[in-house]
Structure formats: structure tokens, C-alpha cells
Amino acid sequence: MKKILKITGITLLTVIILLLIAPFIFQNQIKNMVRNFINNNVNANVEFADVSLSFLSSFPQTNVTIDALKITNFEPFKDETLAIVKTMSFNMSIKELFKKADEGPIVINSIYINEALVNLKINSFGDANYNITKAQNKTPSTTNEGEGFTLNIKDYSITKSAFTYLDEASNTKFHITELDHSGNGTFSESISELKTKSEANVTFSIDSTEYLSNNKIKLDALIDLDLEHSKYTFKENKGFINELPIEFTGFVQLIENGQDIDITFENPDSDFKYFLAVIPKTYSKNISDVETSGNFKVNGKIKGQVTDETIPTLDINITSNNASFKYPELPKRVENISINAAIINTTGNVDDTYIDLKTFNFKIDQDEFKSSALIKNLTKNMLVNANVDGVLNLENITKAYPVTLENELQGIIKAKLNTSFDMNAIETNAYERIKNTGNVSVTNFVFSSVDIVNPLNISQANITFKPGLVTLENFKAKTGNTDLDATGTINNLLGFLLSDKKLKGNFNVASNTFLVSDFMVEGGSDRPVNQSTEPNDALKIPAFLDCTITANAKTVVYDNLTLTNVKGKLVINDEKANLQNVTSDLFGGTLNMSGLVDTKSKTPTFNMDLGMTNFDISQSFTDLDMLQNLAPIAKALQGKLNSAISINGTLGDDFTPIMNSISGGALAELLTTKVEPKNAALFDALSSKINFIDFDKLDLKDLKTALKFENGRVNIAPFDLKYKDIGITVAGAHGFDKSMDYNVVFNVPAKYLGGDVNRLIGKINDNDVNKISIPVTANLTGSFTSPSVKTDLTSGVKKLTAQLIEIEKQKLLNTGKDKIKDLLGINSSNQTANDSTTTQTNTPVKDVINGIISGGNSQNPNTPTDSTKQQGNIVKDVLGIFGKKKKK
Incomplete structure (x- = not known):
């Protein structure tokens, strides 16, 4: 007995050791087998990190595991990824590993797939990226010969996976995520039975119309498999769309050119609570304690063939009568709910599918809302005919339904509107085919958002709809301290709301007080108004706007500037704003602006022409940073100014020019001007060097000069002044950093140049001598706040002496x-x-x-x-x- 046990123990130990070392012995053989199988059966590029073999985990079967499998397509889907699988394992008999090519197909008993991402695609030419199996040239007498494989599935599972399907021709999309699917069954040569469980989030759309939006789908199905006739019959089946239970019966059979489908379904319970169950749980929250009344029924029949030319006929109905619901934690009840909707196709032609929403009505408090719609031709040029009639208090939405709005909403909307259009008319702006009639009014509307500084309060707005035209009859609103009063027309409101079209229109906007700060979000750092560097982010003119605005504002406040009687036209398009003849009263004079602001590029740019008439010099050059950089010395002047400036450059994040980027030119004319030397350190420095000029009495009236500026420097064209009988010529340049390099030449009569010169003059009894003057040059360097002045009187006196001797x-x-x-x-x-x-x-x-x-x-x-x-x-x-x- 001991001997038998000993022999048995040694035998078992030997078998275990062989099972442990066998994978290492046959590892290369297994890898070659997988490669040969792929090369002989798959017309695609297949890569994998490793193939491993185990006898212990599935004994007496063997387990083959493939890690990091990736399949990419050849033409016409070159280099597109068909599938990525983290791990895929197969269980099969050990003898299947050692089959030769002439010994029949490889039989795989079960398959396990973990973390797979599969992308199936049919392009507009009808090519499918999943048709990668190589054709097998076989006759009926040799179907069991050659290389290949068959499935004898005892069980299988797919976990933590995702699946995407796209048909470009019909613009049909399936997107399945968080897929967990498993099955097992009893199999025979004729009739088999498969039991499956599935759970996933499903999004489904046809031609941009989304019928399921990340809805939770569950399905427990018992399926008869008639493998001989490729027919799959659903016997005991129960599915869930979110939490709405659906039972269905029928079959799907594979035919030569597609599938034949005959399925009927309905929800077993008619409680209205299950209507809320259809809505994604993120929005409907927990419905277990919701009070409901009335019924909700979904039933339908799908019957016919799925081929390249046809789809099954559809008759799907959703109904509810006199229903209501109330969440226990919310104060409002939604009642008088009536729903009568259907999805119909009677011909099998996909283009004949339509949605008929006969009724969708509800009531909250005393506000009733009624609507209906008919939507046809879903897969091509969709046709819509809809009616809305009712009142909706926006504030009641969150009081009756547990939805969390990103932005606060208040106000009452009243609508009586009929609209009829086709999507092609919207896309091509064929307004004659867009039929809108009725009106919409908004009162006491309040909208808050992190994107705006202050809530927008619309006290009254009325919109009238006529075929091809939407008229904004009135619009009265306030935000912060800004008031707005607008009228206008909108050409393509539906195109803007239903597609990616721009909002086109013409508007007249009036305002008593307009504060720019009411519309500008404050940044995280205190960036100076006069920026010197390019910002990381800049304000953008919305790309969806294509409109003309005629403005009339009594007072506009921007930073420390107050503009009055602002009038002009603003044309907005392609992320650009074109200012046309914008005028304003400013600094005791008139400002005229024309030009372009372009925010389409990463860094916004501007190109403007500015006209200034009768500007108060001291105030304008003190309050406007740009003018102060162009002529810092001007803040020491008192009087009036006319100027024309052409300027271009880039803008900072608050639409203030970045000074080092600007270039252009200016013409300036001074009117009734007086100098206040005490306001500028430069005049103090000049006075200390030159004693023959009293700058308090310097007259700059009718002075004209030209400036050119670029690369942070301002170049002044030479201009002439006069002080009594002293001629003055100024030329040079300065930087926006207040540095300067100027030459001022004083043509000084000899009599101002001291006793020695005057004694020399006295020896010559000639009237012409009194007309003699000499140039005295003052070189101004340093900065306007810390100037340096150098003069050269010696050379001037020498020149004068030479002149007198010559005389x-x-x-x-x-x-x-x-x-x-x-x-x-x-x-x-x-x-x-x-x-x-x-x-x-x-x-x-x-x-x-x-x-x-x-x-x-x-x-x-x-x-x-x-x-x-x-x-x-x-x-x-x-x-x-x-x-x-x-x-x-």
C-alpha cells in the first residue's frame, strides 16, 4: 500500500512539475502558432506584447493569454485602429495546441476579453473596416480541412470595454462604454441555448439626432440558437433603459443580404414613475420616493429586413394621460402631463421614418405649457413643423425638478409660435423656406454666470416671428450700472439655435449709462492698464456673431475716461469688430474713431484712425496713457489741441494697446496754448541753463508738428516756435519708457548774449548789427522725469564775433x-x-x-x-x- 501511494505521489509530482515547466518548453511554439493563425486568417496589421501558456489555471484545459493586442487596418482605412485589447485569453484542450494543418480546425471552448476598445466603421463608399478575414478557398468536401478555428463556447465574457460604430453614409453612430457582457449555454449540432447578461452606457444618434444619450442599458436574455438556419430567438428577456423595464419577444435571423427582424416590446408596468426612469439618473436623481399619478406606456413592433436598401418597419408608441409627479424635497408639483408620441416607418425605406409628437403638455402652478411637433426625413434633409403655446416660469424649473443649473435663471417666458422649416434651408440661409409666425415675450428675466460680472436683468423683451424675419420689438435690460434699450432684426435665429450658423442681424442699441467694467471679468493678477507684455489669454469677439450695431449712448465709462454722446456703427463678423464713424464728446472736444479690432488670431490686433478736435491738452495727456506716451511733455501745456492719429498694434487681455507693439503716425495742431513749466521737470532743467527765455510766456499757439512711432520710439519731425524775437527749432525722439534724445536750437539775437558781445556791437555804429542772431543748441537727454540739459554758448559767441569783424x-x-x-x-x-x-x-x-x-x-x-x-x-x-x- 505504501508503495502504491509512493508511486502515486511521485507520479502526481511529476505531472505537476511537467505542467509548470511545459509553458516554458512550448512558449515559442505557442507564439508561432498565434502568429501563423493571424497571418493565415487576418488581413490587417496585428501586434501583441506577449503570449503566455498555462496548464494549471484551467486544467485539464490549457489557457492561452495574449497581452496588449492591437489591430490596425490596411487601405482604405490605413493606420486607423480597429481594436485594442489589454488581455485576451482562450481555454481549449491541450491536444488542440499540437494539431497539424491537415488535422482539422482548432476548437476553442471559451473566450475572455478584458478592457477592449473596438472601433467599427463603414465609410461613405460602403467599405467596412472590420472585413479583415482572409477568404478561404474551400469546397463543401473540404470544409474541415486547412487552417482555421471553430468555437465550442461553454462560456465567455467581455469586461470593462467600449465599442464604437459609425456608418458615414447614413450618419448613424453607436457609442457603448463601460460594457460588461457575459454568456454561457448548452450547445448541440442543431439547437443550442445561450444565456447572456449585458450592461453598458449607450449613446445612439442618426444624422445628428440623438435618441439615446449615455443611457444605462441592462439586458438579461435567454436566446435559442438555431445555428443551422442562423436564427436567434428571444425566449425570456428583460431589459432596462436607465430604470425603465422593457420585455421583448421575437427573433433575429441572418439572411443572405442582411438580417430579418421581428421583435415586439413593452414596459410591463404602466406607472408614470417609469417615465422619469427613462431620463438619465444624473438628471432624474433618485425616483424611489417620487409621488406620481397617471400612467406611462411604451410599446412597439420592429418587423422587416435590414439590408443595404431597407430597414424594418417601425411602430413605437409612448403615451401618458393626466399624469403628475412631485419630488418630496421640492415645493412644486408638475401636473396635467399628457404625452402622445410615436416613431413610425411603414415602408421599410429609412427616409420615410418620422417622429410624431402629437402632444407634450404640462402645468406648474397656474402656468400651462403646450407643444407638438412633426419631424420627417430624419436621415436626409430633416423637415420640422412645431407648435409652442404656453407660459413657463423659469424659476419653477428647479422648484419642481431636481436639476442643478450651472447658471441661475429667473423670469417668465410667454410663447405662441409655429415654425416650419427644413434643415437645408437653415444651412443655406434659404429664408423663404423658413416659416415662423407668432411671438415670444420675456419679462423679469435674470441670468447669472461666472462669465459675466453682474447678473443680466431683462425687464422686458418682445420678439415677433414672421416668415424669413425675426424682429426684436424691444429689449430693456440692466447689468450692474449699465442700462440697455435695443431693437432690431435677426435673420437666422433657427440656424443659430439648431446648427453652427452665425447669429446674423441688425440692431439699434441705446444707453443712458454704459460702464465697460460691467462686462469685463476681473483677472487673477493686477495687470497695469498700460501693458508692456503680451498676455496669455485675451478677450475674444464671439465667432458666432455676424451683425451690425448702431449705438447711441449718453455716457460711456471706460477705466478713468468718461465719454458722452457716443454715436456710431459697429460691424461684427469673423471675430472682428469694425468701427465706422464712431463719435464722442471727450476732454471738452470731439473724438472720431474708425478702424478694425481683430481677435481671430491668438493675439488680438487693431488698426485705428483717431480724430481729435478741440481736446483739452492737459486733461487728455494726463488721463490717456497712449497720448502720454506719444508726447509726455504735453501734460505741462494748457489749451486746446487738434490731432489726427493713425495707429496699429496688438491688444492686451483688457483690450488696452500693448505700447511696445504700436506703430503709426500723428499730426497735431495746438490752439490757444499756454505752458505751465511747474508741471514738467524738463522746463525746470531748461530754465537753469537758459536765462534768456521765460517759459511761462512761451506761446505755442498754431504750432503744427508730425510724429511717427514704432518699436517703442516716437520720432518728432522738426518744428519751429517763436519767443519774442527768438526763433526755436525742435527735433529728436523719445521712447515709451520716457527716455529722450532731443536737440533744441535757439536762434538768439546777439543782444541777449552778455556784456562782452554787446560792447563789441557798440563799437560798430550800424543798424544791421541789431539783426544778428546766433544758434544756441540745447541737447536734451535722460528721461522726462529726470532730464539732462547741455548747451553750447561758447561756439555761438565765437561765431557772432566773426560775424561782427566781417561787418x-x-x-x-x-x-x-x-x-x-x-x-x-x-x-x-x-x-x-x-x-x-x-x-x-x-x-x-x-x-x-x-x-x-x-x-x-x-x-x-x-x-x-x-x-x-x-x-x-x-x-x-x-x-x-x-x-x-x-x-x-
Whole structure:
């Protein structure tokens, strides 16, 4: 006995050891088997991380596990992912692993799939990405030969998986998430029985119409499998849509060109509570304690063939009569609920499917709401005919139904409206096919959101609908301290509400007080108004707006600016705002603006023309940062200004120009201007260097100048000023950082330049001397707050001295010439003198020349008189000047 036990123990130990080491021995064989199977059966790119083999976990079966399986398609879905599976395992007999190619197919008993993501797609040409099985060339006599596999499923499961299906031709979409599905059954050659359990979240839509939206679906089904005729009959079946139970019977049979379906279904219990169960639990909350009355019934029949040309006929009905519900924690009851809806198709042609909502009525307090709609041609150009008639108090929505709104709503909506349209008319703006008649009014509407600073209070709004046109009869609202009064027209309201079309219209907007801050969300940091860097985020003009706004506001407040009588036109389109002839009273004058603000790019830009008439200089250059950067010195001026500025650049997150980005030019004209030197450090610095100008009395009236600015620098074209009889020329540049580099040239009359110069002037008795001026240059550097002034008077005085000496020389020269003419008797009035006169004149000339030659020798009998000597000395001086000039 001991010997038998010993032999048995050794045998078992040997078997266990073999079972443990066998996977390592056959690992390469298993991997090759999987690769060969894939290559022989699949027309796609298949990758996997590893293949493992175990005999112990499923003994006497063997378990093959594939890790990180990924399947990607070839053309026409090249490189698109068909499936990703974290783990896939198969249980089969050990002998199946060692079958040769001529020994028949591989039989797999069970399959387990974990965390799979499958994407099935049929493109617009009818190609399916899941048709990846290679064709097998077999005759009926050889169906069991060659490579392949068959399933003998005892059980299977799919866990934590997702499934997506898209048919591009019909725009049909299925999206299944959190899928858990399992099944097991009894199988024979003819009739088998499969029991399954399924649970998933399902979204289903056809042509952008969503029929299920992440609804929780459960299904427990007992299915007869007639494998010989490919017919699957539902025997005992109960499903759940959210918490609405549905029982169904019927069959699905595979036919040559599709499927044949015959299924009927209904909810077994007619309690109205199950209507709430259809609504996703996120919105309906817990319905177990909800008080309900009335009934709710869903039933339907789906019968016919699913082929490339047809769908089954549909007759699905949803009804409820005189129902009500009340959540115990909420104060309001919803009552008089009537629902009569159907989904119908009588032909099998998918285009003939329609939804007929005959009635959807309810009442909250005394407010009744009634509606109906007929929606046809669901898969192509959808046709809609709808009626709304009733009153809805928005505040009661959250008091009667446990929905949590992201934004607070208040107000009463009254509507009596009929609309008839097709979706193609909306998409192509064919307004003649959009028939809207009726009106909608809103009173005491309050809307709050994190996207707006203050709640929007609409006291009254009336909208009238006519074919092709929606008219905003009136719109009175307030937000913060801003009031709005608007009228206008809207061309495509339905296109905006039902598709991605822009909101088009023309509006007239009036306001007594408009505060820009009421519409601007405060940022997380205190960014200065005059920004110097590009922000991370910027305000955007909404892309959905395509409208023209004619504005008239009595007072507009922006930051520290108050504009009055603001009028103009604003055209908004393509995330751009075009200002057209916008005028305003500002700084005691008039401002005119035209230009473009573009927020379509990542960084908003602007390009504007500004016209300023009779602006108060001191106030405007103190309160407007942009003007202060263009001409910092102007804040020391008192008076009026005319200016025209062309400017472009980028905008910061509060629509303030980023100064280092701007470029452009300006023309300015000063009117009735007075200087207040005490307001600027630059004038103090100039006064300390230049004592011949009193800047308090500097007159800048009618001054005109031109500026150009770019790259943070402002270049001033030279311009001229005048102080008494002193001419002044200014030129140079400064930066937006207040740095400067200017040259101011003072053309100063000589009389202002001190005693030495004036004594030199006094020696020359000539009126022209008083007109002499010299340029004195003052170089201004540093900054406007800390200026540095350098002047050069020495060179100016040297120039003046040279001028005075030259004048003296010219004076002596002219005097000498006159004396010579007198001595030579050259006189224009005596050109006809007789010879005797000439003879008489020659004698004194000779005497003068002799006197010059002899140096005035009195021993000569012809010695000239004293007066003649004096004349000779003068001429000698003059000739001496000439001699000096020759030496030079």
C-alpha cells in the first residue's frame, strides 16, 4: 500500500512539475502558432506584447493569454485602429495546441476579453473596416480541412470595454462604454441555448439626432440558437433603459443580404414613475420616493429586413394621460402631463421614418405649457413643423425638478409660435423656406454666470416671428450700472439655435449709462492698464456673431475716461469688430474713431484712425496713457489741441494697446496754448541753463508738428516756435519708457548774449548789427522725469564775433571805396565834364598818391594840405585791409 501511494505521489509530482515547466518548453511554439493563425486568417496589421501558456489555471484545459493586442487596418482605412485589447485569453484542450494543418480546425471552448476598445466603421463608399478575414478557398468536401478555428463556447465574457460604430453614409453612430457582457449555454449540432447578461452606457444618434444619450442599458436574455438556419430567438428577456423595464419577444435571423427582424416590446408596468426612469439618473436623481399619478406606456413592433436598401418597419408608441409627479424635497408639483408620441416607418425605406409628437403638455402652478411637433426625413434633409403655446416660469424649473443649473435663471417666458422649416434651408440661409409666425415675450428675466460680472436683468423683451424675419420689438435690460434699450432684426435665429450658423442681424442699441467694467471679468493678477507684455489669454469677439450695431449712448465709462454722446456703427463678423464713424464728446472736444479690432488670431490686433478736435491738452495727456506716451511733455501745456492719429498694434487681455507693439503716425495742431513749466521737470532743467527765455510766456499757439512711432520710439519731425524775437527749432525722439534724445536750437539775437558781445556791437555804429542772431543748441537727454540739459554758448559767441569783424571789414572797405571815388572825381552826375575840369581833378589825385608814396613829405613843393593827408590816411587804411587780405 505504501508503495502504491509512493508511486502515486511521485507520479502526481511529476505531472505537476511537467505542467509548470511545459509553458516554458512550448512558449515559442505557442507564439508561432498565434502568429501563423493571424497571418493565415487576418488581413490587417496585428501586434501583441506577449503570449503566455498555462496548464494549471484551467486544467485539464490549457489557457492561452495574449497581452496588449492591437489591430490596425490596411487601405482604405490605413493606420486607423480597429481594436485594442489589454488581455485576451482562450481555454481549449491541450491536444488542440499540437494539431497539424491537415488535422482539422482548432476548437476553442471559451473566450475572455478584458478592457477592449473596438472601433467599427463603414465609410461613405460602403467599405467596412472590420472585413479583415482572409477568404478561404474551400469546397463543401473540404470544409474541415486547412487552417482555421471553430468555437465550442461553454462560456465567455467581455469586461470593462467600449465599442464604437459609425456608418458615414447614413450618419448613424453607436457609442457603448463601460460594457460588461457575459454568456454561457448548452450547445448541440442543431439547437443550442445561450444565456447572456449585458450592461453598458449607450449613446445612439442618426444624422445628428440623438435618441439615446449615455443611457444605462441592462439586458438579461435567454436566446435559442438555431445555428443551422442562423436564427436567434428571444425566449425570456428583460431589459432596462436607465430604470425603465422593457420585455421583448421575437427573433433575429441572418439572411443572405442582411438580417430579418421581428421583435415586439413593452414596459410591463404602466406607472408614470417609469417615465422619469427613462431620463438619465444624473438628471432624474433618485425616483424611489417620487409621488406620481397617471400612467406611462411604451410599446412597439420592429418587423422587416435590414439590408443595404431597407430597414424594418417601425411602430413605437409612448403615451401618458393626466399624469403628475412631485419630488418630496421640492415645493412644486408638475401636473396635467399628457404625452402622445410615436416613431413610425411603414415602408421599410429609412427616409420615410418620422417622429410624431402629437402632444407634450404640462402645468406648474397656474402656468400651462403646450407643444407638438412633426419631424420627417430624419436621415436626409430633416423637415420640422412645431407648435409652442404656453407660459413657463423659469424659476419653477428647479422648484419642481431636481436639476442643478450651472447658471441661475429667473423670469417668465410667454410663447405662441409655429415654425416650419427644413434643415437645408437653415444651412443655406434659404429664408423663404423658413416659416415662423407668432411671438415670444420675456419679462423679469435674470441670468447669472461666472462669465459675466453682474447678473443680466431683462425687464422686458418682445420678439415677433414672421416668415424669413425675426424682429426684436424691444429689449430693456440692466447689468450692474449699465442700462440697455435695443431693437432690431435677426435673420437666422433657427440656424443659430439648431446648427453652427452665425447669429446674423441688425440692431439699434441705446444707453443712458454704459460702464465697460460691467462686462469685463476681473483677472487673477493686477495687470497695469498700460501693458508692456503680451498676455496669455485675451478677450475674444464671439465667432458666432455676424451683425451690425448702431449705438447711441449718453455716457460711456471706460477705466478713468468718461465719454458722452457716443454715436456710431459697429460691424461684427469673423471675430472682428469694425468701427465706422464712431463719435464722442471727450476732454471738452470731439473724438472720431474708425478702424478694425481683430481677435481671430491668438493675439488680438487693431488698426485705428483717431480724430481729435478741440481736446483739452492737459486733461487728455494726463488721463490717456497712449497720448502720454506719444508726447509726455504735453501734460505741462494748457489749451486746446487738434490731432489726427493713425495707429496699429496688438491688444492686451483688457483690450488696452500693448505700447511696445504700436506703430503709426500723428499730426497735431495746438490752439490757444499756454505752458505751465511747474508741471514738467524738463522746463525746470531748461530754465537753469537758459536765462534768456521765460517759459511761462512761451506761446505755442498754431504750432503744427508730425510724429511717427514704432518699436517703442516716437520720432518728432522738426518744428519751429517763436519767443519774442527768438526763433526755436525742435527735433529728436523719445521712447515709451520716457527716455529722450532731443536737440533744441535757439536762434538768439546777439543782444541777449552778455556784456562782452554787446560792447563789441557798440563799437560798430550800424543798424544791421541789431539783426544778428546766433544758434544756441540745447541737447536734451535722460528721461522726462529726470532730464539732462547741455548747451553750447561758447561756439555761438565765437561765431557772432566773426560775424561782427566781417561787418567791420565790409564797412571799412565800403568807406574806403567811397573816398577813392571822391578823390578820383568819379561821379555819375559829372561824366560829361570838360577837359579843364578833368585836369583840375587830376592834380589833387596825383597829390594824394604822391603823398601816399612819400609818406606825406612836406619838402615836396607840391605837399598836400592837412585835409588831403587825412584822406590819404583813410585810403591807406583801406588799402592796408586789401593788403592783409592778399597776405591771407
